[in-house]
Amino acid sequence: MSEKIPVKEGRVARRQRRNRQALIQAAREIMSGRGVDAATMLEIAEKADVGAGTVYSYFKSKDELAIAVLENLMHDLAVRIEEVTDTFDDPAQVYAFGIRTVLDTATGDTHWKQLLHRSEVISDAMFRMMGPFAIRDLRRASQAGRFQVSDAELVWRLTTHALIGAALAITNDKVPPGNKRQIITQLLCMTGIGNDAAVELASRPRPKISREQGAGAVE
Amino acid sequence: MSEKIPVKEGRVARRQRRNRQALIQAAREIMSGRGVDAATMLEIAEKADVGAGTVYSYFKSKDELAIAVLENLMHDLAVRIEEVTDTFDDPAQVYAFGIRTVLDTATGDTHWKQLLHRSEVISDAMFRMMGPFAIRDLRRASQAGRFQVSDAELVWRLTTHALIGAALAITNDKVPPGNKRQIITQLLCMTGIGNDAAVELASRPRPKISREQGAGAVE
DNA sequence: GTTCAGAAATGAATGTGATTCGAATATCAT
DNA sequence: ATGATATTCGAATCACATTCATTTCTGAAC
Numbered sequence: 001m002s003e004k005i006p007v008k009e010g011r012v013a014r015r016q017r018r019n020r021q022a023l024i025q026a027a028r029e030i031m032s033g034r035g036v037d038a039a040t041m042l043e044i045a046e047k048a049d050v051g052a053g054t055v056y057s058y059f060k061s062k063d064e065l066a067i068a069v070l071e072n073l074m075h076d077l078a079v080r081i082e083e084v085t086d087t088f089d090d091p092a093q094v095y096a097f098g099i100r101t102v103l104d105t106a107t108g109d110t111h112w113k114q115l116l117h118r119s120e121v122i123s124d125a126m127f128r129m130m131g132p133f134a135i136r137d138l139r140r141a142s143q144a145g146r147f148q149v150s151d152a153e154l155v156w157r158l159t160t161h162a163l164i165g166a167a168l169a170i171t172n173d174k175v176p177p178g179n180k181r182q183i184i185t186q187l188l189c190m191t192g193i194g195n196d197a198a199v200e201l202a203s204r205p206r207p208k209i210s211r212e213q214g215a216g217a218v219e
Numbered sequence: 220m221s222e223k224i225p226v227k228e229g230r231v232a233r234r235q236r237r238n239r240q241a242l243i244q245a246a247r248e249i250m251s252g253r254g255v256d257a258a259t260m261l262e263i264a265e266k267a268d269v270g271a272g273t274v275y276s277y278f279k280s281k282d283e284l285a286i287a288v289l290e291n292l293m294h295d296l297a298v299r300i301e302e303v304t305d306t307f308d309d310p311a312q313v314y315a316f317g318i319r320t321v322l323d324t325a326t327g328d329t330h331w332k333q334l335l336h337r338s339e340v341i342s343d344a345m346f347r348m349m350g351p352f353a354i355r356d357l358r359r360a361s362q363a364g365r366f367q368v369s370d371a372e373l374v375w376r377l378t379t380h381a382l383i384g385a386a387l388a389i390t391n392d393k394v395p396p397g398n399k400r401q402i403i404t405q406l407l408c409m410t411g412i413g414n415d416a417a418v419e420l421a422s423r424p425r426p427k428i429s430r431e432q433g434a435g436a437v438e
Numbered sequence: 439g440t441t442c443a444g445a446a447a448t449g450a451a452t453g454t455g456a457t458t459c460g461a462a463t464a465t466c467a468t
Numbered sequence: 469a470t471g472a473t474a475t476t477c478g479a480a481t482c483a484c485a486t487t488c489a490t491t492t493c494t495g496a497a498c
Contacts (some may be wrong), residue, residue, distance in 0.1 A: 010465075012465065040455060040456085041455075042455075050456090062456065
């Protein structure tokens with residue numbers, strides 16, 4: 001009948017929270033610095049100041065740890081975008097700004113470049129962590145009559161993959177960075193806004209977002 | 220001054236051709252059966268009937284071998300699509316049929332499912348091996364006034380990533396297979412054809428392509 | 439047909455690093 | 469303070485990808 005409900009957070013819970021954060025932080029630094037493959041679990045454990053085996057009581061595998069790192073990164077970016085866009089009037093512009101900022105960040109930030117090689121994983125993390133914002137924006141813009149999106153989830157899904165693919169192509173010099181505006185225009189076309197409006201939307205001036213802070217908390 | 224120009228293909232050249240093909244074939248079967256990671260180089264070497272070290276005189280690494288397998292797969296599919304589409308009248312339909320067939324194949328064929336996890340690699344292989352066809356189709360349809368594509372390469376690049384991402388999502392039950400038509404419609408929107416025309420194009424009946432033959436030659 | 443230099447193939451040995459697991463330690467209710 | 473339980477530790481394991489010293493094959497020259 002009576003469940004144990006800890007009245008207060010004990011040392012164990014506190015240490016576990018600290019360890020999990022420290023591991024994500026350490027992994028984020030090492031993985032984004034030298035790439036996921038080149039980061040060894042031992043190195044990460046040492047940097048987080050835990051034993052090598054302990055990592056595995058927090059994350060089932062290296063892959064799972066990498067996913068946690070990506071989620072962390074995506075969450076940060078979504079929040080930083082959100083800080084800026086809630087002043088925009090045009091809901092279509094909110095979405096357009098979001099995807100353009102992701103593209104700029106992914107191609108401009110050294111930390112991101114290292115991670116693009118796991119594109120299916122990073123796209124999925126983006127879908128999940130930024131989706132709540134992006135899908136909301138797509139719907140809002142549709143309700144305002146700016147977009148015509150019948151399945152916002154699907155459009156966002158396709159967009160994440162195309163976006164990460166484009167970022168990867170730019171990073172590998174397969175596509176010149178000058179094509180970024182064109183890329184955003186094409187992706188905006190998927191919202192049914194029409195080509196001319198997409199061109200206009202993609203060329204509006206953009207404010208800066210705040211600087212990256214390192215690994216923040218992700219609940 | 221005088222280069223050695225072998226008048227006739229000697230045993231060495233013949234064996235090398237045979238080994239390369241056998242390796243790709245063996246790798247294709249094992250990798251697409253159990254996934255790239257689960258396939259060991261020793262297993263592949265044995266199946267191809269060469270020594271473990273010999274693989275490395277044909278492919279610098281396991282990754283390079285995997286890429287060769289993907290290229291092989293993509294080339295096959297491109298050719299099989301080509302067989303059917305050269306009877307179509309509407310150039311826009313040729314393109315639409317192509318991307319729909321890729322989506323169906325990638326989600327329907329067990330061999331493909333295993334490979335989707337390397338999506339950045341498979342998208343790139345698709346870009347290179349099917350690009351010559353797809354980009355040509357995009358341009359033809361644009362010249363015929365059906366599409367309005369200013370940068371066919373870019374549209375194809377974005378489409379490959381979105382397509383593979385969508386296939387992966389369907390395979391992992393994140394998107395229901397019934398959404399395939401919607402996916403194709405959205406991707407067609409990137410050609411500037413307009414939403415209504417895209418819907419119509421995506422819903423035309425499609426002929427069957429020929430059956431997969433196993434690993435064919437790729438020059 | 440024999441010989442020989444170089445090319446190609448071989449597979450046992452190496453090295454790396456993810457993961458496991460039994461021992462050691464810390465926690466906390468009593 | 470004590471013992472049952474949960475957590476951490478890190479040395480040992482293990483699975484491969486890759487290397488390289490050795491052997492085998494090839495084909496031109498005689």
